[in-house]
Amino acid sequence: QVQLVESGGGLVQAGGSLRLACEVSGRTISRYTMGWFRQVPGKEREFVAAISWSGASTYYADSVQGRFTISRDVAKNTLYLQMTSLKPEDTAVYYCAADTKILRVAVERNEYDYWGQGTQVTVSS
Numbered sequence: 001q002v003q004l005v006e007s008g009g010g011l012v013q014a015g016g017s018l019r020l021a022c023e024v025s026g027r028t029i030s031r032y033t034m035g036w037f038r039q040v041p042g043k044e045r046e047f048v049a050a051i052s053w054s055g056a057s058t059y060y061a062d063s064v065q066g067r068f069t070i071s072r073d074v075a076k077n078t079l080y081l082q083m084t085s086l087k088p089e090d091t092a093v094y095y096c097a098a099d100t101k102i103l104r105v106a107v108e109r110n111e112y113d114y115w116g117q118g119t120q121v122t123v124s125s
Helices: none
Strands: 003-007 010-013 018-025 033-039 046-051 058-060 068-073 078-083 092-099 119-124
Touching: 003 092, 018 033, 018 092, 018 119, 033 068, 033 078, 046 068, 046 078, 058 068, 078 092
Parallel strands: 010 119
Antiparallel strands: 003 018, 018 078, 033 046, 033 092, 046 058, 068 078, 092 119
């Protein structure tokens, strides 16, 4: 059974930084496309960033391009999201997800097969 557990969320002032982590158990992270999504109450879960199974390709939502960086540590079987220059509109619950289909990097949430429980990120103005 594949399990994903996020950590690293919290309260930060606008302009600050946070690093989220997602520990994966049950299978090696290098067999999945991995992604980060976020959701605020009353809105749909939206794509933030993704990394291909090989780690060679990364993709970002326009809203976070240049501020967020997705990465992974295969030895630790952990996915990361480094967030800098945070804005109040980045406030959300952040989820990591794994897609067993590796032929392309999906940005659609319904393409992902496994999800973590989420971690809250709050950015104060």
